[in-house]
Amino acid sequence: MDFKDTPEEAKFRAEIREWLRKNAPKGKRPGGAWTGSLIGEDSLKFHKDWQKKLYEGGWAAVAWPKEYGGRGASLMEQVIFYEEMARACAPSVVNVIGIALVGPVLIGHGTEEQKQRFLKPILSGDMIWSQGFSEPNAGSDLASLSTRAVLEGDHFVVNGQKVWTSFGTIADWILLLVRTDPSAPKHRGISCLLVDLHSPGVTIRPLVQMTGDAEFSEVFFDNVRVPQQNLVGALNDGWSIAIATLMHERGGVAVAIQVQIEQVLSSLFDLARRTGKNGRSAMEDPRIRQELARCYAEVQIARWNGYRSLTKIVKDGMPGPEGSFGKVFWTELNQRMQELALNLSGVFGLVPSGDPLTVDSGRWVYGYLRSRGNTIEGGTSEIQRNIVAERVLGLPKG
Ligand SMILES: Cc1cc2nc3c(=O)[nH]c(=O)nc-3n(C[C@H](O)[C@H](O)[C@H](O)COP(=O)(O)OP(=O)(O)OC[C@H]3O[C@@H](n4cnc5c(N)ncnc54)[C@H](O)[C@@H]3O)c2cc1C
Structure with a gap:
């Protein structure tokens, strides 16, 4: 790897540096924003506004393909982007899980309809995502998860509980691992669903950490109906x-x-x-x-x-x-x-x-x-x- 900028890379660096000079938040940040906390209305708004600005400038997810709102950035351009963000002391985006995890998973495994529906609001920060993997009896041994989804007609019916769900209190959607075939070996009977947290039957209970923030939550699913088209990848291939x-x-x-x-x-x-x-x-x-x-x-x-x-x-x-x-x-x-x-x-x-x-x-x-x-x-x-x-x-x- 050659770490010296080529003329094209130098141009890319100059472009992002200039954009950050004009747009990165300067001066005092609201309350919790200095700590990096996204909890609290002023801090949440600060990070949402920042993500919207990045999105409008086309900088919210440089590595994503251009057709999905990214820049299709090369390896070196991604490095340059992060170097310049660090240099400008730029804050993080609000939709951390959406941009870093859910977007790349949908780009790699989602249907075209899922990509069209979800990728843009993930980038703009209008749809905040969380990750529903861990359960009270499934953390390190994640494949032991027991939240059940049963296919009834064209909907899955989900019952069970997740825990330690980061951004649970501010998220709109959750990338959810569920057991769809209890008779299969434990790694094989799992599926991955995209679930609207505003659906009937979802209960979110914040958990307060030692920082004083309730950054994560318990999320309960009681007969929650999830359309079949929200399955990511093949049935029972969620692992x-x-x-x-x-x-x-x-x-x-x-x-x-x-x-x-x-x-x-x-x-x-x-x-x-x-x-x-x-x-x-x-x-x-x-x-x-x-x-x-x-x-x-x-x-x-x-x-x-x-x-x-x-x-x-x-x-x-x-x-x-x-x-x-x-x-x-x-x-x-x-x-x-x-x-x-x-x-x-x-x-x-x-x-x-x-x-x-x-x-x-x-x-x-x-x-x-x-x-x-x-x-x-x-x-x-x-x-x-x-x-x-x-x-x-x-x-x-x-
Ligand atoms: C700040 C924070 C945010 C989180 N956000 C999310 C989230 O958004 N979504 C989500 O799904 N989960 C989230 N989690 C949960 C996290 O992924 C789990 O806490 C983690 O995987 C550990 O699982 P556990 O808590 O059940 O501990 P356990 O798996 O019960 O582990 C207990 C202890 O045993 C050790 N241990 C277990 N198995 C082994 C082994 N095979 N070899 C050696 N040591 C072992 C562990 O290292 C640990 O020290 C979050 C956790 C934290 C702290």
């Missing part, structure tokens, strides 16, 4: 859709996540410059400098690994199991950076947002608490290490 979704979550998303960890790093450096320690700036403290240097080096490693995941997507059309390595690395790195920031910001760093005594609008205490979930969501670090051991290194099953 392959689930694997494709999870690979997008671990591989493709890792590159977008790079924007966030680069921004955390730069804010961490900024915090160290502003913080006094033993009569001088924390930036001049040898022990802190060593920790910052380690974070800097590791963010660069995460970036090169993100590029490796992207290369795999471009070559094979799909992220590979190598994405699991990146996922373990960036999630644990983010936890270390958030912890260092919290240590630097002292007791006032623990004051949450909304209080006048808070440091940096409470972003560090929020970030520290939220980062604990990073090594669980999208598959725990233990599960990722198993995948790397067995499917990348070829080690025997433990």
Whole structure:
């Protein structure tokens, strides 16, 4: 891979840089928006408006094919896009799951009718999506899921419960894994449905996390009727859709996540410059400098690994199991950076947002608490290490 811009790439970089210069939000962001939280009306509106702007500028999903509203961006153009987003300190979109997971799955496995119906509102942020995989008794062992869908005429009737559904309180639709053939071996009797969360029989109960946000929910399905044309892929072939979704979550998303960890790093450096320690700036403290240097080096490693995941997507059309390595690395790195920031910001760093005594609008205490979930969501670090051991290194099953 050659990292120097060709004349075409330099033109692409200049175009996105100029667009971001004119359009990226500047100055103070509303309440929770600094923390990255999408919960709370002002923060939600801020992220929705930002996604709408990206959509209108044609930048909401650069990697998607042009016919579906993307730019059909090359590998290097995607890299450039994310580098420039990080450079401009641009916020994330509101429809994270729609753009990163549901869109690519529909582009790869959906019917033409599904693509025409769903892709545009996913891009514009008018239809927010969630991911209904985990259940109370099916997390790491996802194939044990028991939410049932029975085909009655031209509708599936769905009964069961999902849990940890991110964006459950703000989502309009859910990508749902259901059991359609209980007599088949557990990986074979699963199907994937697109379900309108406003349908009769759906109950959403928010779950409050230690950050104070109710970012995820329990979702109950009581005789919910789902049209047969909302089946993605073939009946009972939902496991392959689930694997494709999870690979997008671990591989493709890792590159977008790079924007966030680069921004955390730069804010961490900024915090160290502003913080006094033993009569001088924390930036001049040898022990802190060593920790910052380690974070800097590791963010660069995460970036090169993100590029490796992207290369795999471009070559094979799909992220590979190598994405699991990146996922373990960036999630644990983010936890270390958030912890260092919290240590630097002292007791006032623990004051949450909304209080006048808070440091940096409470972003560090929020970030520290939220980062604990990073090594669980999208598959725990233990599960990722198993995948790397067995499917990348070829080690025997433990
Ligand atoms: C912030 C956050 C957001 C989430 N968002 C969503 C979402 O939008 N949609 C969704 O469907 N789910 C979501 N999840 C759920 C997430 O995918 C599951 O929590 C995760 O897969 C683990 O499942 P579990 O909680 O049932 O834990 P379990 O599977 O019960 O695991 C418990 C512990 O055992 C370990 N363990 C289990 N099996 C093995 C093994 N074979 N080898 C070694 N160790 C093992 C695990 O690593 C873990 O430490 C989210 C979770 C979090 C924290």
